[in-house]
Amino acid sequence: MGVGSRQRVKDDDGLLGSSAGLAHFRSVENKIQNAVDQTAHFTGFGKFHCKLFVISGLIFMNTGFxxxxxxxxxxxxxxxxxxxxxxxxxxxxxxxxxMVCGSYFWGCLADMKGRKVALLAALFLDGFAGVFSSLVPNLLAFTCLRFLNGFAITGQCAMLFPYLGEFQPSNVREKILCWMEMAWTIGITVLPLLGWLVIPMSFRYTLGNFSFASWNLFVLLCAVPSISIAIALLYFPESPKYLIDDGQESRAIEVLSIMYAENTGNPPEDYPVKCIANSDDPANAMIVNGGDFVASEKLKRKKKKLVKMVKDIYEHTLTILRPPYLTTTLLTSIIQFSITSSYYTLMVWFPELFQRFAEFEKEHPSQSATVCDVSEIKPINVSLVDSVADFSCNEKVQSSVYIHTIFLGLACIPTSIWLPLCIGQLGYRFFLVFSTAFSGAAAIGLFFVTSSTQNLILSCVFEALTSMGVSVVYCILVDFYPTHLRVIAASFSALCGRSGAFLGNFMFGYFLDVHCVVPIAVVAGLLFCGGLLSMCLPRRNVDPGKEERKSASN
Structure with a gap:
């Protein structure tokens, strides 16, 4: 391919900024994709994929924790x-x-060291930060450690879907990823059960400024799964698609051989693919069964250095922010912002609202109240910047808080089953529009509830639908972008979503007691906006590189 001064193409280690260069890079990417898809055909689908699904489900369940x-x-x-x-x-x-700060860090680490390494680092960091946060004696230290927990959680969320998806055959990838929603549902259902068992305990150990109560034990127990899952993940391989993309062909063959052996019961050495190369034509195809074809061009890239990796992250970000990816990136990012900010804001605050409803109904058994009425149960009749002495303290959490929070998790089960079973027939746009429109209506309905039961029903509808919407966004990112842009696209989308969640939680803390209408109205408005934009998403399995190749050929 000839190149001029305006269409300069770097070597395979670099990034391609011109139209022809992008087309060439996409061509290499397509070869890698084709090679992986063809070799995955020989591995079959069975025991290995089941084990991978279980460990991936545990990771996603842990993020729910x-x-x-x-x-x-x-x-x-x-x-x-x-x-x-x-x-x-x-x-x-x-x-x-x-989560905001960790979005790009984990993408950089995953591209430099691999999906598995990034997942392991995120899990261990989450676990140890959780252990230390159960022991610290003051709010500042606890808040800083919760920051590290969030930093690690975003690594698990962002890396899990590419890691799991890159092992799957293309014909089942979408459904497998959608079933992850069930793991999240189990996580947010089991957690309040654990809280109900542990937090009401009446023990407290005190030594000087150090205090360890039942809620500290709960925080400690929540850290155990992260470390346990990380140890189990050590026995799983790196994504073969990443290994091929990174030029580690021999390691990729080893991984594929292991998959073949576990799925078929045959010895690994019987795996028929011995070499992976350019598979676009018979002259450059895979070497199968010792040499039916001869490979003339290997798809290899040098190991990436840190400085170059940062440059790659920057260049890849620019790539997804310009045609032909620009429209898709903007749409998915805004939709992610809308759904994630709404979901994570109310999800975190629902137990506090349940507690306030329980306290109100206990003190005023014959009266009805709206969400905004019960928000005044904690007296904030002084300036928000007044001394810390002006706080409300209630040692006993009502048991109904845990029961209602469990119902929130159980409410997600029907949508967790519906999504993977019908995503192929109805499409992701249907699920996004459905989830955002009806969850937005549920948020508006919170203004009109007059009892804790009504509040619980609308909260369950909101939780189930927004949870489903978040999962759909993660799934379509795997489908919309090629391997070399997939992690960056997921990281950028996560950055937008977590930024919304950060702003939403901060806003709720400031406005709930003084202007309750504001945060709930903002949540509803964001969801309706996300639903409208969902209708503009391109159809699935579109090939964004088609236009680039057409432009290059002209």
Whole structure:
């Protein structure tokens, strides 16, 4: 291919900025994709994929623990940390800020060291930050460690879907990824059960300024799964698609051989593919069964250095922010912002709202009240910047708080089953529009509830639909972008979504007690906006590189 001064193409280690260069890079990417898809055909689909699905489900369940655990802690921790509502807002926002800061870090690490390495680092960091946060004696240290938890959680969320998806045959990839929603549902259902068992315990160990109560034990127990899952993940391989893309052909063959052996029961050496190369034509195809074809061009790239990796991240980000990816990137990012900010904001604050409803109905059994009425149950009749002495403390969390939070998780089960079963027939756009429109209506309905039961019903509808919407966005990112842009696209989308979650939690803490209408109205408006934009998404399985190749050929 000839190149001029305006269509300069770097070597395979570089990035391609021109139209012809992008087309060439996409061509190489397509060869890698074709090679992986063809070799995956020989591995079959069986035991290995089941084991991978289980460990991936545990990771996603663990992210549900991490995101929702702060909401379970909030009704119990104010007495120890002397928190006002605004302090609660800062605490709930700190993991979200960690997610914002971690979005690009994990993408860089995954491209430089691999999907598995990034997942391991995120899991171990999450676990150890959780252990230390159960032991610290003051709010500032606890908030900083929750920031690290959020930093690690975003690594698990962003890397899990590419890692799991890159092992799957293309014909089942979408359904497998959608079934991850069930793992999240199990996580947010089991967590309040654990909280109900542990937090009501009446023990407290005190030594000087150090205090360890039942809610500290709950935080400690939430950290155990991260470390345990990380140890189990050590026995799983790196994504073969990443290994091929990174030029580690021999390691990719080893991984594929292991998959073949576990799925078929045959010895690994019987795996028929011995070499992976350019598979666009018979002259450059895979070497099968010892040499039916001869490979003339290997798809290899040098190991990436840190400085170059940062440059690659920058260049890849520019790539997804210009045609032909620009429209898709903007749409998915805004939709992610809308759904994630709404979901993570109310998800974290629902237990606090349940607690306020329970306290109100206990003190006023014959009266009805709206969400905004019960928000005044914690007296904030002083300036938000007043001394920490002006806080409300209730040692006992009502048991109905845990029961209602469990119902939130159970409400997600029907949508978790519906999504993977019907995504192929109805399409992702249907699910996005459906989830955002009806969850937005549920958010508006919160203004009209007059009892804790009505509040619970609308909260369950909101939780189930927005949870489904978040999962759909993660799935379509795998489908819309090629391998070399997939992690960056997921990281950029996560950055937008977590930024919304951070702002939403911060906003809730400031406005809930004084202008309750504002945060709920903003949540509903964002969801309706996300639904409208969902209708503009391109059809699935579109090839963004088609236009580039057409332009290059002209």
């Amino acid at each position: 991490g995101v929702s655990s702060t909401g379970i802690i909030v009704p119990s921790a104010p007495c120890d940390f002397q928190m006002r509502t605004v302090d609660i807002g800062r605490l709930t926002a700190s993991p979200m800020l960690g």
